Amino acid sequence: MVAYVLHRHPALLLDPALGEGAFFRAAKRYAECGGFTLTMHGRDIDPEILIHARESGLSDADLQHVELKDFVLEPPREQFPAIVANPPYIRHHRLTTEQKQLLRHYAQAATGRHIDGRAGLHVYFLIRALQSLSPHGRLAYIVSADICEGVFARQLWGWICEKFRLDGVITFSTGAAPFPDVDTNALIFLLANEPPVPEFDWVVCHTRETAPLLAVLEQQVPPGEAVTVHRRTVTEALSTGLSRPPQAEAVSRFTLGDFASVMRGIVTGDNDFFFLTSAQRDKLGIPAGLFVRAVGRTRDVSGDHLTLDDMDRLDENGRPTYLLSLNGTAFDALPMSVQQYLREGERRGIPEKVLIQTRKPWYRMEHRQVPPFLFAYLGRRSSRFIRNQAGVVPLTCLMCIYPHLTDSAFIERLWRVISHPETVANLRLVGKSYGGDAIKVEPRALERLPLPDALVVESGLHQYLQQKQGALDFR
Ligand SMILES: C[S@@+](CC[C@H](N)C(=O)[O-])C[C@H]1O[C@@H](n2cnc3c(N)ncnc32)[C@H](O)[C@@H]1O
Numbered sequence: 001m002v003a004y005v006l007h008r009h010p011a012l013l014l015d016p017a018l019g020e021g022a023f024f025r026a027a028k029r030y031a032e033c034g035g036f037t038l039t040m041h042g043r044d045i046d047p048e049i050l051i052h053a054r055e056s057g058l059s060d061a062d063l064q065h066v067e068l069k070d071f072v073l074e075p076p077r078e079q080f081p082a083i084v085a086n087p088p089y090i091r092h093h094r095l096t097t098e099q100k101q102l103l104r105h106y107a108q109a110a111t112g113r114h115i116d117g118r119a120g121l122h123v124y125f126l127i128r129a130l131q132s133l134s135p136h137g138r139l140a141y142i143v144s145a146d147i148c149e150g151v152f153a154r155q156l157w158g159w160i161c162e163k164f165r166l167d168g169v170i171t172f173s174t175g176a177a178p179f180p181d182v183d184t185n186a187l188i189f190l191l192a193n194e195p196p197v198p199e200f201d202w203v204v205c206h207t208r209e210t211a212p213l214l215a216v217l218e219q220q221v222p223p224g225e226a227v228t229v230h231r232r233t234v235t236e237a238l239s240t241g242l243s244r245p246p247q248a249e250a251v252s253r254f255t256l257g258d259f260a261s262v263m264r265g266i267v268t269g270d271n272d273f274f275f276l277t278s279a280q281r282d283k284l285g286i287p288a289g290l291f292v293r294a295v296g297r298t299r300d301v302s303g304d305h306l307t308l309d310d311m312d313r314l315d316e317n318g319r320p321t322y323l324l325s326l327n328g329t330a331f332d333a334l335p336m337s338v339q340q341y342l343r344e345g346e347r348r349g350i351p352e353k354v355l356i357q358t359r360k361p362w363y364r365m366e367h368r369q370v371p372p373f374l375f376a377y378l379g380r381r382s383s384r385f386i387r388n389q390a391g392v393v394p395l396t397c398l399m400c401i402y403p404h405l406t407d408s409a410f411i412e413r414l415w416r417v418i419s420h421p422e423t424v425a426n427l428r429l430v431g432k433s434y435g436g437d438a439i440k441v442e443p444r445a446l447e448r449l450p451l452p453d454a455l456v457v458e459s460g461l462h463q464y465l466q467q468k469q470g471a472l473d474f475r
Pocket of ligand 1: 016017018021022044089
């Protein structure tokens, strides 16, 4: 990152989120090796940081231009030819209402676009960093992939790529993650205050060593096993998502939404109260018929099939699998054991809980048909489809996949396609990436999951679509 911004030996560098000063130390080494004079400016809001920066080997002279000020809301007056940053990663719900208001106002004024309020501080930091670049200046920015996957991403990157030149995006394969202990997929953006160009390098590092990456970027060696480079158009990358690999032309004609719809699992509002083991249920004396069998955690499903035996095993191990599923039956018409349990819930304040308040009556549970397939959308273990042979409904940790047709041959064929590794690999095209292999996919995005053409045709699934489209559109 430092090599990119100092490539032309500028006189000034800014690190707007100094921390312990890793970039200052690298920049100092780089300038010494290159034989040029560099003045380093820094920002942070944490007064303790200067102590840590000194402990990390920086001198008072190195730190003389560090100011303790908020970079976004109290920016430096001058512009810089080189900026390098590892910004604070503060998501929107950890910002105060006042901070959010100021930041949104700032983003609107700076970009002329509406940046959705779900943007975190690292998004506003990037806008401010770009505004602080002098003409021809360079910025290297390391940040979580959500900066190009969140709801605000289209507006943000539309603005950036209209005003600045995107030189590169550096990504890391699982074994090479720069922050291996953190559940986040980090990317580095290399941007210059130059007129935009149509193409840029999208780089994948397969090693944590710096030397192979530098050698490739400085064009001393061609890309190889340690570092791969895709030359991409900005237009394609923006529509695919900058954190995602380039899409081979027309990935597929078919998406999951052509064959099935997706719904989130049940939100109980209070699992401790509504979601019980058989032992708890029996102790309370509540009739078994008032419960539906449900799976509550991704971890409770170990493979890609879920059977009733698995459910019974979970119950034996003390995991809840029985969801108290009361409909709108009037309180007085419920069995006495249930009335007593609900009164106990009222004493515990359950009806006042946020999600439960709006329900009428408060104990009415959300309803889901049993879906033939479930989808585990986030977890340390990779996201996957699950065949629901147990006939259970999922709580909100899993999604429900409902095929458009109920005939068993259709469902079999669809399973063959969605459980195939090539389909699962396409998840990264529609999901948000986290650390390791974890991907988070929202229901609507999952419906956009491309199903590989060859698999759809081979399974015979396409015939249903054609037949149906000819007769009755089932979408
Ligand atoms: C991820 S750390 C930077 C790490 C740093 N590059 C290093 O070498 O250690 C982010 C830093 O941003 C600082 N910070 C948080 N909010 C800030 C703001 N509004 N303006 C400037 N710095 C801020 C934090 O105190 C923290 O030290």
